[in-house]
Amino acid sequence: MRPGLTFAVLGPVRAWHDGVALPLGSPQQRLTLAVLLLAQGRPVSTEDIAAALWENEVPRAARGTIRTYVHRLRQTLEIGGGEPVLTSAPGGYALRVNADGLDLSRFQELARNAEKSISQGDLESGLRDLHAARLEWQGEALAELPFEYAARERGRLRQRRLAVIERLAALEIDRGRCAGLLDQLAAEAAAEPLRERLQELLMLGLYRAGRQAEALETFDRVRRDLAAELGVDPGPALRGLHERILRADPALLGDRVERHRPTAQPATPCQLPADLPVFTGRDAELAQMRCRLQPGPNRPAVVVVHGMPGVGKTTFAVRCAHELAGDFPDGTLYVDLRGFEAGDSALDPADAVRCFLDALAVPTQHLPDRLDALTALYRTVLAERRCLILLDNARDTAQVLPLLPGGSRSLVLVTSRVELSGLVAGTGALTVSLDLLGHAEARQFLTRRLGEDRLAAEPGAVTDIITTCGRLPLALAVVATRAAANPGFSLAEVAAELAAAKGGLDAFASPDNLTDVRTVLSWSYRALSAPAARLFRLLSLYPGPEMGVPVGASLAGVPRARASVLMRELAAAHLVTEPRPGWYAWHDLLRAYAAELLQAEDSHEQRQAARRRGLHCHIRSAHAATQTLSRQQDGPELGELEPMVCPRAFTSHQDALDWFGERHGVLLSMIDRAARDGFESEACRLAWWIRHFLDLGGHWRDLEVVNETALRAAQRIDDKIAIGYASRGLARVAAHHGRYESARQHLAQALACFEAEGDLLGRAFTHRQLIGVRQLDRDIEGSLTESAAALELFRRAGNPLGEAGALVAEAAGLTRLGQHEQALESGERALALLADSGEPYDLTLALETVSRSYFHLGRYQECVTYRERDLAISRTLGEHGNIGTSLVHRMITSCLIHLGQARHAAGQHERAREDLRAGLASLTAELAEVYRTIGRYHESRTRLRDTVTALETLLAEPDTGADWYDHATEVLDTSVTAAVEMGFGAYILEY
Incomplete structure (x- = not known):
């Protein structure tokens, strides 16, 4: 950060450079700066900035607007050269702020230093830092910002300030030096009339200053305010102080903690639970603990062990404690804080402290309240x-916090189902996150409980048990206990019992609540806020292993920013994990538990509404991804976006391909479930909008299955448009497999449906699809008839992209008939329509068709030029994707081979051989992939292997000039002929 650049948020948001105030622009720009400052150097996502600026009404142009604000802030802040202050971070921005350059950072550091000094007995230094922290405030935090976000942060920061003032006042009052603080205490108490601790300190300060009547008046005012605002009486502390003032208790004039210092001889408590004899695994985590907790000045004073329910946190911590106990000669203390047990049974910190003091031999009759x-x-x-x-x-x-020692001589181990991020941030605690056991650790877990001989006799059953338990120690322990209690049961029978539960929790039930998986999970669930608990239940409707925030937002029907907060709450409670930023996963047993809760706590209507929102999220996302891959408007109407549905947006062709690739199985599952659960219309639309990806990736069986499902669903609800699109999907599969008559029948049904509904575009795209079927079936005249029909309909519908596609198909047919001039004319018209369309696939087809016409007209250099453009676009489409034998791979293969032939005809022989060799290598890889995937007893397996071998042998030969080219052309012709005859060539490499 540049020298001299400082900021303030504990008052109006301000910035200075070398003491000169900088103009920060609009309130929105100031708020953007405030959000970045409050992060104190940590990256802030664009979504979080948008949520702060616009709450639940984020505009579509939010990202662009935020970029504008950030740009203006950079211009304001980054003066005088040097390293940038405001930098881009993954998904957002970060502001580099020196700790001493922000009043909030100075305030927090002073407050921390004060507590540290006080805990070490240096009261004067602590008081000095608390006074300095108080003076960092220059009015109301984030003043002049009329935003809900600013109001929330203002309230949070005010609580921090009040905590410091209360701490300072308590210490000064205890030392008899409160006179200088009374006016401020009175002002703060007037601003916070319901904050009882503040009122208590004011009463005590007034009493010690000899102003007893004012102290009693303060109590009367507080009592009236509490009754009027909350309908309650003052708490025990305030009432007790009032009574002591009334009777003029002498002790009020000089209460000291020192009064209670114990005089008994110190005890050496040994309270650790017994170490588990069968403890196993966790070698890496134990090694980390041994390394970090070696005696020395850098050893952390607090360690937090956290993880999901049932992962073995207590067992692990007890093992660590026993290993480390020798380093702590003054004893070991243990308490179960019961943070997640049933009911409101969490242990009060005061009770825990009393237990510890009792163990340390402090006389209980002297303990304060x-x-x-x-x-x-x-x-x-x-x-x-x-x-x-x-x-x-x-x-x-x-x-x-109240159970932490003041100094660093002792060590505190804490276990929790939540991350305790506040504790980690405030104490610098070492964190150890326990995950599921590895497979080898899970097997060792069972071995220690059941014996190696029993496991070795049934290795398959052991694997099944580990898989069903999901490597969760608690689930493994329940199953091992049942197997150990019934030595006559085979492990195969135990595994069969688990399988019969079909992923539910009944297989892991136990009469002991401490080991019953359902009960243990319920303790974490009940600790959630109501909105987070609802989201947890609704997530069970999503069939995928990993979900993004937009999915959670859509299922719950809440804004994305709110869903992000709730997902983080679930992650903090270890009910989900966050394997990468913004993406969440969970254990199968947690999914099963959430599904049980959903069935029990949410009505059928609520579940169906959530399912509908989830489906619409994926329909919209699939549509957006398909539109990113292809600009053709080929599909059913989407209708209005449902409220609180958060579809995915896509920034590039590769982004869309990646999303489809990652969600492939999830989308197929959603279509099947939707068709079965009464969402036939949604199933049909989702099936269509993933069709382009399935076609592009060569997922022919999946394409067939989803369209068969969609067709049955559409027929059940008599949706003719949906029947038409499902029929088109089945026609695409039939044509790919050479079943041209079946494809024509499906397309005839689609045409009839679209005609009945008056859908011009549906009819136009169906005729365009018929062009391809007829061309593949060598019916060129019929394909030209279909081209004319498609062209007329696209023009009537005002769809230039569709018209271009029909012209490309027409040009391909004319080329087959030898009418190259006419084909060139149609191809050039198509290129003109596609020039600025952003539609890559039809553009490559147009370039291929035009180049083919130029080749046959003997205009070889022009052919080369168009082929080079074609190859560049095709490579851009497939340069990052693992597309295998898909359309893009075939486009590149075909283009390279044809480019080599065109260069050869143009006299560019050396480059022709390079292109042909590259094309043959691509073809070889394609056919080799087919050979690896077809069955061992496929009738064409031997011939396909011989074809691949011939190509590999050719590619191994050195380049011998014209002789190699001629030989390569012969091998190519033979290979293509063989591939087409075997049914593996959906395209023909010929001019």
Whole structure:
């Protein structure tokens, strides 16, 4: 960051360069800066910035607007050269801010230093830092920003400020130096009339300053405010202080924690639970702990072990504690905080502190009532001790903080189902995230409980058990317990029991709540907020192994920014994992549990509404991806976007291909489920909008299955448009497999449906598809008739892209008839229509057709020019994708071979051989892939292998000039003929 650049958010949002204020522009621009400043150097996603600016009404042009704000901020902030201040980060932006260049950072650092000094007994330094932290505030945080986001952050920051003021006031009052703070305390108490701790400090300060009547008036005012606003009485602390003031309790004039310092001899507690004898695995995590927790100045004072329910956190932490106990001669303390047990049974931190003080031999009759006083006494007792403290099953950071010692001589191990990010941020704790066991660890887990002999006798059953349990230690323990209790059961029978549960949780039931998987999961579920719990249930409707935030938003019917917050809550509770930013996955047993909850807690109508939103999200996303791949308007109407549906947007051809590739199986599953669950219309539309990808990728069996499903669904609801599109999909498969009569029948049915509904474009695209079928069936005259029909319909519909495609098909037919001048004319007209369309596939077909015409007219150099353009576009389409034997691969193969032939005819012999060799290598790879995928007993297997061998032998030969080219042409002709005769050539490499 440039020297002299400083910022403020604890007041109006401001920036200075060398003490000179910088103009920050509009309130929206100031808010953008505020969001980046509050992140304190961490990247902020564009979505989070948009949510701050526009809440639930994010405009379509949000990204562009944010880029404008960021650009203006850069111009303002980045003056005088040097490294950039405001940088782009993955998915967003980051602002480089020095810790001393932002008032919020200075405030937080001073508050941390103060607590550290106080815990080490340096009260004067602590007070000095607290006063300095208070002075960092220059009014209301984020002032002059009238946005909901700013209001929320303003409230959060105010709570931090009040916590510092309360801490400072308590210490100064305790030292008898409160007079200088009373006016500010009174002002803060007036602004926060319902904050009882603040009112308590004001009352105590007033009383110690000799202003008893004002202290009592303060209590009366608080009592009235609480009754009017909340309908409640003051809490026990405030009421107790009021009573003591009324009776003029002398102790109020000099309460000290030191008054309670114990005089008994220190005890050496040994409270750790027993180490599990059959503990196994976790070697890497244990090694990490041993390495990081070696005695020394850099050893962390707190370790947080977190992970999903049932992953073995307590067992792991107990093993670690036993290994480390020798380094802590003053004893070991243990408490189960019961953070996730049934009911409201989480242990109160005050009760935990009392238990620890009792174990440390502090006389219970001297214990204070208030948590802060208890904590101070606890930290005083531990100040000179080296103890190991295991806090098991913590619910949140607030439950843990009072149980942390003040110094660094002791070590605290914390286990939790949540990440406790606040604790980690505030203490610099070491975090250990426990994941599922590896397969080898899971087998070792079973071996320690059942014996190697029993496992070795049934290795297949062992694999099935591990797979069904999902390598979750709790599930493995339940199954191992059942197998151990019934030694007469074979492991195959145990595995069969698990399989019979069909992925449900009944197979993992146990009479003991501590080992019943359903019960253990319920403890984490009940700790969620209501919106997060609802989202958790609804996610079970999604059939994929990994889901993005837009899917969660659509299922829950909430804005994307809100869904992101809820997904992070689920991840923090380890009910889902975040394998990559913005993408979430979960364990199969968690999915099964969520599905049970959904069935039990959500009505049929609620489930169906969520299913519909999820389907519409994927229909819209598939449509957007298909439109990115091809600009042709070939498909049914989408209708209005349903509220709270968040489809995916795509930035490039490769982005769309990747999405289809990753979601391929999920989309097929969704179509099948939709057709079965009463969403026939959605099943038909989704089947059509993935058709282009399935065709492009050569997924012919999938294309056939989804269109058969769509056809049955469309017939059930008598949707003629849907019947037409499903019939077209089946025609595409039939034509690919050479069943041309069947393809024509399907297309005739489609035409009848579109004609009945008056769908011009549907008819036009059906005629265009018939062109290809007739050309493949060598009916060239019939293909030209279909071309004329398609052209007339596209022109009537005002669809130039469709018209261009029909012209390309017409040109191909004319070329077959030897009418090359007419073919060239149709091809050039198509190119003119496609010039600026962004439609890549029809453009390559037009270039191929025009180049073919030039070749036959003897205009070889022009043929080469158009072929080079064709090859460049085809390579762009397939340069990153793993498309295998798909259309793009074949386009590149065909183009290279034809380019070689055109160069040879144009006299460019050396380059002709290079292109032909590259084309033959591509053809060889294609046919070799086919050979690997066809069955061992396929009738053409031997001939195909011989064809591949002949091509490989040719490619191994050195380039001998014209002789090699002539030989290569002979091998090519033989190979193509063989491929076509065997049914593996859906295109013919000939001019």
